[in-house]
Amino acid sequence: MAFEGLADRLQSTLQKLKGKGKVTEADVKEMMREVRLALLEADVNFKVVKDFIKRVSERAVGQDVLKSLTPGQQVIKVVQEELTALMGGEQSKIAVAPKAPTVIMMVGLQGAGKTTTTGKLANLLRKKHNRNPLLVAADVYRPAAIKQLETLGKQLSMSVFSLGDQVSPVEIAKQAIAYAKEEHHDYVLIDTAGRLHVDENLMEELEQIKELTNPHEIFLVVDAMTGQDAVNVADSFNKQLGLTGVVLTKLDGDTRGGAALSIRAVTNTPIKFVGLGEKMDAIDAFHPERMASRILGMGDVLTLIEKAQANVDEEKAKELEAKLRTQSFTFDDFLEQLAQVRQMGPLDELIGMLPGANKMKGLKNLQVDEKQISHVEAIIRSMTKAEKTNPEIINASRRKRIAKGSGRSVQEVNRLLKQFEDMKKMMKQMTNMSKGKKKGMKLP
Numbered sequence: 424m425a426f427e428g429l430a431d432r433l434q435s436t437l438q439k440l441k442g443k444g445k446v447t448e449a450d451v452k453e454m455m456r457e458v459r460l461a462l463l464e465a466d467v468n469f470k471v472v473k474d475f476i477k478r479v480s481e482r483a484v485g486q487d488v489l490k491s492l493t494p495g496q497q498v499i500k501v502v503q504e505e506l507t508a509l510m511g512g513e514q515s516k517i518a519v520a521p522k523a524p525t526v527i528m529m530v531g532l533q534g535a536g537k538t539t540t541t542g543k544l545a546n547l548l549r550k551k552h553n554r555n556p557l558l559v560a561a562d563v564y565r566p567a568a569i570k571q572l573e574t575l576g577k578q579l580s581m582s583v584f585s586l587g588d589q590v591s592p593v594e595i596a597k598q599a600i601a602y603a604k605e606e607h608h609d610y611v612l613i614d615t616a617g618r619l620h621v622d623e624n625l626m627e628e629l630e631q632i633k634e635l636t637n638p639h640e641i642f643l644v645v646d647a648m649t650g651q652d653a654v655n656v657a658d659s660f661n662k663q664l665g666l667t668g669v670v671l672t673k674l675d676g677d678t679r680g681g682a683a684l685s686i687r688a689v690t691n692t693p694i695k696f697v698g699l700g701e702k703m704d705a706i707d708a709f710h711p712e713r714m715a716s717r718i719l720g721m722g723d724v725l726t727l728i729e730k731a732q733a734n735v736d737e738e739k740a741k742e743l744e745a746k747l748r749t750q751s752f753t754f755d756d757f758l759e760q761l762a763q764v765r766q767m768g769p770l771d772e773l774i775g776m777l778p779g780a781n782k783m784k785g786l787k788n789l790q791v792d793e794k795q796i797s798h799v800e801a802i803i804r805s806m807t808k809a810e811k812t813n814p815e816i817i818n819a820s821r822r823k824r825i826a827k828g829s830g831r832s833v834q835e836v837n838r839l840l841k842q843f844e845d846m847k848k849m850m851k852q853m854t855n856m857s858k859g860k861k862k863g864m865k866l867p
C-alpha cells in the first residue's frame with residue numbers, strides 16, 4: 424500500500440501524544456524531530472519538510488493548543504490540517520470551457536502512464552460527468568502509442584482522432600479540434616508526445632501545441648514511484664509550459680509518498696487526479712484532506728462511502744440486511760456480495776480506507792489475494808442450488824464433488840464451509856445483541 428512506512432511512523436509518533444493531558448514545548452519539539460525524519464524517509468523534498476515542521480511547530484506550541492483540554496489531540500489536528508494544506512487544501516476540479524470543446528493537453532515523459540491516463544480521464548468524463556470526449560493520438564514518437572490509444576478507444580467505445588505518425592503533432596492537434604467541433608465533442612483530450620527526458624525539442628513542440636489549441640487544462644502525468652524525480656519533472660514542465668494540474672499515477676504501488684507530498688509545495692500546481700491501477704476505471708479525483716486523514720490513520724470513509732454508493736444497489740442492500748436479520752443468508756447471497764465488493768475496486772485499497780486499518784492486527788500484513796476470491800467463487804459455483812441454500816447437507820462425498828468441480832482441494836472447501844458457518848453464527852449473535860439492546864438490556 425502507498426504511504427505505508429510514512430503512515431506507520433507518523434501514527435506511532437502521534438499516538439504518544441494522544442491521551443496526554445498536558446503537552447510541553449519540549450514534547451512538541453521531540454515529536455517534530457520524529458515527524459521530520461519520517462517525512463524525509465518518505466522522500467519528501469527537504470525544503471518542503473523544513474517549512475512544514477516550522478509551520479506545525481509554531482502552531483502546536485501556540486497558546487490555543489497548549490491550554491486546550493486535549494492538547495495531544497489538538498497537535499494531531501494541526502498536523503492533519505498542515506498536511507492537507509501541503510497537498511493543496513481544497514480539491515481542484517476539472518475545467519469546463521464556456522464554449523465547447525474544452526481542450527485538455529496531456530503531457531509527460533514516456534512510461535509515466537500518459538496514454539493510459541488519457542483513456543481513464545475520458546472514461547471518467549463520460550461516466551461521471553456525462554460528457555462526450557474525443558481522444559487525440561498525437562504521441563507520434565513512442566512506438567505503439569497511437570495503436571495503444573486506438574485500442575483503448577475501441578475498448579471504451581470512444582472516438583479516437585489519429586493521422587498516423589508521419590504528421591506533426593501540431594497539425595494533428597489542429598485538425599482534431601476542427602473535427603471535434605464538427606462532431607460535437609465537448610472535450611478534446613490530446614495525448615501529446617512524450618520523451619525519455621525533458622528536452623528542448625519536446626518543450627518547443629508542446630509550446631506550439633499550446634499556442635495553437637489554447638488548452639483549458641494542461642495536465643502533467645507523473646509516476647509516483649519515481650519520487651523526487653517526479654517533482655523535478657513537474658517543476659521543469661511547469662516552468663516552461665505552465666501546468667494547470669498534475670495526475671499522479673501508480674499510487675497503487677508501494678510508493679513512499681514523497682511526490683504526493685512535495686509536488687504542490689514545490690511547483691504550486693495541484694494534484695488533480697491519482698492513478699490506482701492499469702484498468703480504465705482505476706482513477707480517482709485527488710482530495711488532499713482525505714489523503715491526509717489516510718496518512719494519519721483516520722481512514723478515508725468518505726471515499727469508501729462514495730464507492731459504495733456508486734456500486735451498490737440500495738434495494739439489494741436492504742434485501743440483504745433483511746436476510747441477515749432472519750438468518751436466511753445463502754451462498755448465492757454470498758456470491759452476490761463478493762461481486763458487489765469487487766466492483767468497488769481492489770480489496771486492499773478498500774481496506775486501506777478504513778480508519779486505523781494499518782494498525783489492526785492481522786489486517787496489516789493481509790495481502791488480499793484477488794485470486795483467492797476467484798477460488799471462493801469457483802467453489803460456490805460448483806455447489807448445487809440445494810447445497811447453496813442449505814449448506815448443512817454438504818457431506819463428505821458432496822465436499823469431494825465440489826472440490827473436483829471447482830478444481831480446488833477438499834481442505835479449501837472445508838475452510839469455506841466453516842467460515843460461512845462462523846459468519847452466520849456471528850450474525851446471530853449480533854442480531855440477538857441488537858434485540859437485547861432494544862429491550863434495554865445491557866450489552867456485555
Ligand code: GDP
Nearest residue numbers: 533534535536537538539672673698699700701
Ligand atoms: P506513457 O508512455 O506515459 O503513455 O505510458 P503508458 O500509458 O503506456 O503506461 C506505462 C505503463 O504504466 C503501462 O504498463 C500502464 O498500464 C502502466 N500504468 C499507467 N498508470 C498506472 C497506474 O496508475 N497504476 C499502475 N499500476 N500502472 C499504471
